[in-house]
Structures are given as structure tokens and as C-alpha cells.
Amino acid sequence: MSASNPTPPGGPIVEGPLDPEHDATASLALEPDYVSRLTGLVVATTGESREVISPLNGAPLAHIPQSSDDDVAAAFAKARVAQEKWAATPVAERERILLKLHDLVLDRQDEILDLIVLESGKARKHAFDEPLHIALTARYYGRRSSKILDTERKLGVIPVLTRVELNHVPKGVVGIISPWNYPFTMALCDGIAAIAAGNAVVIKPDSQTMLSALLGAELLAEAGLPENLWTVVAGPGSEVGTSIIQRADYVCFTGSTSTGKLVAKQAAERLIGASLELGGKNPMLVLRDADIEKAAEGATRAVFSNSGQLCVSVERLFVDDHVYDRFVERFVARTQAMTLGATLGWENDMGTLISQAQVDTATAHVEDAVSKGARVLTGGKARPDLAPFFFEPTILEGVTPEMTCFGNETFGPVVSLYRFHSEEEAIERANDGEYGLNGSIYSRDTSRARRIARQIKCGTININEAFGATFASIDAPMGGMRESGQGRRQGVEGILRYTETQSVASQAVLRFAPQFGMSEQAYAKFMTASLRVLKSLGRA
Structure with a gap:
């Protein structure tokens, strides 16, 4: 990869206007020089290429050299x-x-x-x-x-005489x-x-x-x-x-x-x-004291951002029975009010899925659920009139364990609603299954919500927010529990995972062996007494 940039940045990359009000599907061909500049960065000598299409209209965007x-x-x-x-x-x-x-x-x-x-x-x-x-x-x-x-100082075994440093080696x-x-x-x-x-x-x-x-x-x-x-x-x-x-x-x-x-x-x-x-089958909990309007707004983002193709997207929504009906009314209304479209502009609240495979999964999950008794409160079908791979934002009610979408990740704009009658029940159901990536809790009592969060087996939990609070807080590690993964990105853990820890210790005066004419037995007694003294001094 070279640092040279033969074509100055900042100009339009698409042939035709880029007015936010413009119908982007009318003019989507990328400038050939732009495509060539980017694809030239691939290390590939096979002479083969793979076509990339735009899900906005199914038209070719580029041919990518294959390695x-x-x-x-x-x-x-x-x-x-x-x-x-x-x-x-x-x-x-x-x-x-x-x-x-x-x-x-x-x-x-x-x-x-x-x-x-x-x-x-x-x-x-x-x-x-x-x-x-x-x-x-x-x-x-x-x-x-x-x-x-930076190199860190660590406690040495013998105060003053043992100096230990910890290096982080790439x-x-x-x-x-x-x-x-x-x-x-x-x-x-x-x-x-x-x-x-x-x-x-x-x-x-x-x-x-x-x-x-x-x-x-x-x-x-x-x-x-x-x-x-x-x-x-x-x-x-x-x-x-x-x-x-x-x-x-x-x-x-x-x-x-x-x-x-x-x-x-x-x-x-x-x-x-x-x-x-x-993967994830991420839960959201709406407690009885939640601000219903904020919870409905948050649920709309948590479920339908990027058409549900988001690792931390919510697919299971648990709502306290006391507020369930009011919440569902507002959530469905917000969902039905969304602007759907597949354009380059800012006007859309939800875009399209990326491929036919994603459409097929969403369709199969909804059809399976409906065939076994679930109800579609809104959405539920593909919308090829909007884009080749478009699927409506979909809310299901009455999903049960024998349905595919109950425990399997859809990775699309489909969510299942569930009532709960106690917080203990909500926690148990949120922890059901093998995943544990992200969750969210809506409650006016944030202290109580934090206590509940500690009982939910997810790597990140957002309170009174869909997913952005943890995702955008780079100092906070992000990752999953159980079958949602291992390791963490972001924060200190996110950089130290790419290093080896190296301990370097230097020793002065005393060595870890008998000296000054000591026998092995006398050395052992001396070290035993030293350990007792160090404990009494509060040393780790």
C-alpha cells in the first residue's frame, strides 16, 4: 500500500448529482478511476475478480481482484x-x-x-x-x-532489593x-x-x-x-x-x-x-417504571438500525405486564411511521438488507413463526418494490420456543415481544439461550437497572439507551459472553490483546539461595521469618 493518492479526494465518487433529495438509484455507477484506485490496493496476482453489487438496486459497483x-x-x-x-x-x-x-x-x-x-x-x-x-x-x-x-512497575518480592517491570511487546x-x-x-x-x-x-x-x-x-x-x-x-x-x-x-x-x-x-x-x-440474540427489558415514550424510541433504534444487521441489535423485547399494552401501542406506531427507502439521502429511517440470503432468513423466520401461531403486529414481508433485498420492519407477538426465531439469530429487522410479570422472570428469560453479547434496560431507577444488569449474562448492557452508550464509549471494553465470543475490543483490553506481557526483574544484594555461609535449612528459616514480617507490614 502506497501513501500516494493519484486522484485528489473530496470530489463526487458517483456519476451524477449527490443531492440528498436525489433518487440515488437513478445514478449509482462509481467513477472508473475511483474504483481502480481503491481496487489497486488489494494484493492479488491471480487475474481473477469478483463482482460487487449495490443492494440499493442490484447493479454492479466494481470487480475486486482475488488473492x-x-x-x-x-x-x-x-x-x-x-x-x-x-x-x-x-x-x-x-x-x-x-x-x-x-x-x-x-x-x-x-x-x-x-x-x-x-x-x-x-x-x-x-x-x-x-x-x-x-x-x-x-x-x-x-x-x-x-x-x-508504557512500562509498568510491579511489586518485587523483596522491597527495595527486587525491581520488577512489565513490558508490553507487540x-x-x-x-x-x-x-x-x-x-x-x-x-x-x-x-x-x-x-x-x-x-x-x-x-x-x-x-x-x-x-x-x-x-x-x-x-x-x-x-x-x-x-x-x-x-x-x-x-x-x-x-x-x-x-x-x-x-x-x-x-x-x-x-x-x-x-x-x-x-x-x-x-x-x-x-x-x-x-x-x-452472534447474539440480544434482549431489551422495559421495566414497569420506564419512560414509555423513550423506551419505544430506543426500541425502534435497537431493533431496526442497519435493518437489524447489527451484532448488538435487539431481537427479544421483554416488557413488564403493567406497561406492556401502552408500550406496544407506541412501539408499533413508531415503527409504522418509519420512512423506508434505498437511497443515498438522509431521509430514510431504515434501508435495505444486503443480500437475498438475508431476505430469505428473515422471511423463513417470520413464516415459520406465523405458521406455528405467532402474530405479526406490523411488517412481515419482503418489499422488492423498494429495493431487491428490502424487508419490512417486523414486530412479532406470541413467539414460542418451537419457533425458529425464538432462539436463533435472525440478523434482520425482526423482533419478538414478550410479557413478563416479575423482574426475576425477566432476568431468567433474558439469560435464556447460549448467546450473551448485548442487552439494554429501560427504567427511571438507574440504580436498580444497574443491579439487574449485573445479573444478565451479556458483555455490554445499556441503560435507557439502545446500544450507543457502550458502543461509542471507547474506554469501555466491548465483547460477548458464552457463544457470543471471547476477548474484547476497545479500551485498555482492546489494545493489550495485541501484545505479549514481558516481566523483567533485577535483583540487588540478596540472591534466592543461601549466602553468607547459611545452610539450606537456615536459609529456609530466614525466608519463612521474612514472609511473616512482610505479611505483618501489609505487603501483597
Whole structure:
């Protein structure tokens, strides 16, 4: 990857006007020079390519060069050379590059939003979450990395005479396999922490959304990241993803639980670490003292942001029986009032799903539930009149355990409503199943909500908010419990996962063996007495 940028940024990337009121589906062809510039960043020599289409109208966007195993090997070889020099680069210089990235992302957010919407089909208002999250992440590690990675003093066994320091040593080359649902932020947020820690990155973004990830790579180069520290390869996960895992010093994967288990197995065979953010069947609890209007607004965002194609999206909504009817009335009304569309503009409250496979899953889940007695309160069907892969925001009532959508992740704009009669029942039902990624609680009594949160088996819990409070608080680690994954992104844990801890101890005067003519028995008595004294002094 070169830092050169042959085409000046900031101009339109789509042929035709980009007026927010313009019907984006009438003019979606990306400028050839723009596509060529981005696809040129892929390390690929096979001569093969894969077509990327826009879910807005099903039209081709680009042809992405495909990488071979030899291409992945070459990427890692160059990355290892670059990483050795990068590891010796002062952390302050790495931070400077990340702060430059922060500014570039904000400056070029219109271009970023256009590309995200074109590739993913999400509403522009939901696409904005991505440059926002990357700017927050770049600023956090651009300000905090030096402090987090600085050598730490630890307690020595003998006060004054034993000095112990803890170093954080980069692992080497990190392999990242990123998903399609948040193509810009997930292609960058994990890798930002990896390079801040002194590593190189080889990344395989999902084949459906390569362009957004490639734009991120271009921005990193423009921010000043040295060549070969961030390399993009392309191809099927079963081939190129496996090639990455076979060579990486650490693997970061975001995707389905089934694939995550395969990644974990392959990483374990090599005895390398892996962080995995996987599936979820996320619960929201609306307590009897909740502000119903705020809860209904939050539920609308929690369920339908990015058409439900969000790892922390709510798919199970538990409402106290005392307020259930009022809440459902407001939630259904808000859902039915949403503006649906597949355009580049800001007017849409919900966009389209990304592919026919996602439509098929949502359709199958709803049809199965209805056939077994569930009721559709609103939505429930595909809307090809809006876009090829559009599915209506859907609220189900009366979902029972024998229905597919009861415990299986839909990853679409479908939610099931449930009454509960006590908080103990709500907690038990929220913990039902094998997932544990995200949850939310609505209550005017935030202290009580926090106590309940501690009993829910989810890696993140939001109180009186859909998901943004934890997602946007970069100092707070984010990740799942149980089958929702392992490891954490964000915060101190999010950068230290890419380092090895190295303890260095120096010893003065006394050695850990008999001296001054002591016998082994006398030495043992001396050390025993010393331990008693240290305990009496309050030493750890």
C-alpha cells in the first residue's frame, strides 16, 4: 500500500448529482478511476475478480481482484519486515498518525457515507455511525496508547532489593477477518489498536463490502502509516481466511458463531491468540417504571438500525405486564411511521438488507413463526418494490420456543415481544439461550437497572439507551459472553490483546539461595521469618 493518492479526494465518487433529495438509484455507477484506485490496493496476482453489487438496486459497483495463498504469504513476508521497524517507532509517532486519521475521517465523511450506503444498503443516518466510531477510536488510541503501553512497575518480592517491570511487546503481524454489516468501522477499529500497539495488519474484509474497507486502507496511508503495515487481501474466507490464520501471530474475527468456532479451532492448533465477536440474540427489558415514550424510541433504534444487521441489535423485547399494552401501542406506531427507502439521502429511517440470503432468513423466520401461531403486529414481508433485498420492519407477538426465531439469530429487522410479570422472570428469560453479547434496560431507577444488569449474562448492557452508550464509549471494553465470543475490543483490553506481557526483574544484594555461609535449612528459616514480617507490614 502506497501513501500516494493519484486522484485528489473530496470530489463526487458517483456519476451524477449527490443531492440528498436525489433518487440515488437513478445514478449509482462509481467513477472508473475511483474504483481502480481503491481496487489497486488489494494484493492479488491471480487475474481473477469478483463482482460487487449495490443492494440499493442490484447493479454492479466494481470487480475486486482475488488473492491467492501465495499473495497472502507475500503480504505477511513484507508485513514482518515493516513491523520490525514499526515496533521500534516511538508510540508518540504512532499516535500522531492515528490523530491524523481522525481528522481525515471527519473531513471525508461524505465520501465514506456514500460508499458505505452504496455497498451495504443501510440508511445514511445509520452509515454515519461508522465514521463516528472510527474517529472516536482513532482519537482514543491516539491519546491513550503511550500511557497504556508504557512500562509498568510491579511489586518485587523483596522491597527495595527486587525491581520488577512489565513490558508490553507487540505480537507481530495481526490477521483480521472483518464482516460486511459495518464495512468501514469493522475493517478499521480492531486494526487501529493493533498498529497502535506496534503490530502490522493483514486484513481480509468480507467480499460483499471490499470498497469501504479499501477506502479505510487509503485513509491510513494518507495519514502517514508506512508501507506494508496495513495490507488488504481478498477472497473466500474458507481459502484466504484460512491462509491468514495459518500465518498470523494473532487473529481477530467478527462474524457468525459457527464460523468463529472454526477460527478458534484453527488458531488453537497453532497456539496463537484469537478474539472473536460472534452472534447474539440480544434482549431489551422495559421495566414497569420506564419512560414509555423513550423506551419505544430506543426500541425502534435497537431493533431496526442497519435493518437489524447489527451484532448488538435487539431481537427479544421483554416488557413488564403493567406497561406492556401502552408500550406496544407506541412501539408499533413508531415503527409504522418509519420512512423506508434505498437511497443515498438522509431521509430514510431504515434501508435495505444486503443480500437475498438475508431476505430469505428473515422471511423463513417470520413464516415459520406465523405458521406455528405467532402474530405479526406490523411488517412481515419482503418489499422488492423498494429495493431487491428490502424487508419490512417486523414486530412479532406470541413467539414460542418451537419457533425458529425464538432462539436463533435472525440478523434482520425482526423482533419478538414478550410479557413478563416479575423482574426475576425477566432476568431468567433474558439469560435464556447460549448467546450473551448485548442487552439494554429501560427504567427511571438507574440504580436498580444497574443491579439487574449485573445479573444478565451479556458483555455490554445499556441503560435507557439502545446500544450507543457502550458502543461509542471507547474506554469501555466491548465483547460477548458464552457463544457470543471471547476477548474484547476497545479500551485498555482492546489494545493489550495485541501484545505479549514481558516481566523483567533485577535483583540487588540478596540472591534466592543461601549466602553468607547459611545452610539450606537456615536459609529456609530466614525466608519463612521474612514472609511473616512482610505479611505483618501489609505487603501483597
